[in-house]
Amino acid sequence: QKEVEQNSGPLSVPEGAIASLNCTYSDRVSQSFFWYRQYSGKSPELIMSIYSNGDKEDGRFTAQLNKASQYVSLLIRDSQPSDSATYLCAVNSGGSYIPTFGRGTSLIVHP
Amino acid sequence: EAQVTQNPRYLITVTGKKLTVTCSQNMNHEYMSWYRQDPGLGLRQIYYSMNVEVTDKGDVPEGYKVSRKEKRNFPLILESPSPNQTSLYFCASTLLGRGDGANVLTFGAGSRLTVL
Numbered sequence: 001q002k003e004v005e006q007n008s009g010p011l012s013v014p015e016g017a018i019a020s021l022n023c024t025y026s027d028r029v030s031q032s033f034f035w036y037r038q039y040s041g042k043s044p045e046l047i048m049s050i051y052s053n054g055d056k057e058d059g060r061f062t063a064q065l066n067k068a069s070q071y072v073s074l075l076i077r078d079s080q081p082s083d084s085a086t087y088l089c090a091v092n093s094g095g096s097y098i099p100t101f102g103r104g105t106s107l108i109v110h111p
Numbered sequence: 112e113a114q115v116t117q118n119p120r121y122l123i124t125v126t127g128k129k130l131t132v133t134c135s136q137n138m139n140h141e142y143m144s145w146y147r148q149d150p151g152l153g154l155r156q157i158y159y160s161m162n163v164e165v166t167d168k169g170d171v172p173e174g175y176k177v178s179r180k181e182k183r184n185f186p187l188i189l190e191s192p193s194p195n196q197t198s199l200y201f202c203a204s205t206l207l208g209r210g211d212g213a214n215v216l217t218f219g220a221g222s223r224l225t226v227l
């Protein structure tokens with residue numbers, strides 16, 4: 001059973017701080033990793049995708065992948081109240097196009 | 112505009128009354144999937160389809176049916192809805208492949224179903 005684990009939170013950070021969201025996965029042959037953001041009652045939308053070890057930056061967002069330790073993280077710099085949402089980690093295994101989702105981490109950015 | 116369209120967005124029905132939630136995408140995606148989302152349980156996959164006439168069960172298929180007669184459409188059928196199928200449902204699609212940008216899911220806006 002492929003598993004993707006996330007701390008459900010809520011993770012509460014002050015405005016302007018760095019929010020760090022973590023995700024671990026069980027399938028060692030996983031190759032594609034995604035972070036989706038979901039506002040309450042809305043559909044998930046892609047924030048970042050990462051495919052190789054290391055960091056990938058896009059604006060205030062940085063995804064970090066460490067395949068040896070089987071974790072992927074999302075850093076949000078200069079957090080804003082509008083970043084308050086649930087962040088879903090999704091992982092595709094090497095031989096499958098079907099993503100496995102974690103249960104999500106709730107992030108609250110307070111002014 | 113590239114999108115996944117679900118209908119209805121909201122529905123209240125009664126136990127046993129058959130219903131269909133439609134899903135249509137205009138991006139020529141091979142892969143389509145249905146999820147349900149319940150508090151504390153995250154997204155759980157109901158059924159998915161890799162292409163026309165190819166469907167397979169996800170993690171929670173009981174009580175649901177799907178069909179994929181055309182590439183753009185992937186309806187979810189509840190033959191005899193029960194209260195435990197009250198949930199928020201999402202349809203999603205993607206272009207299959209390898210490499211950067213592949214397999215990113217585009218989600219519909221969601222369908223909130225209540226079964227009394």
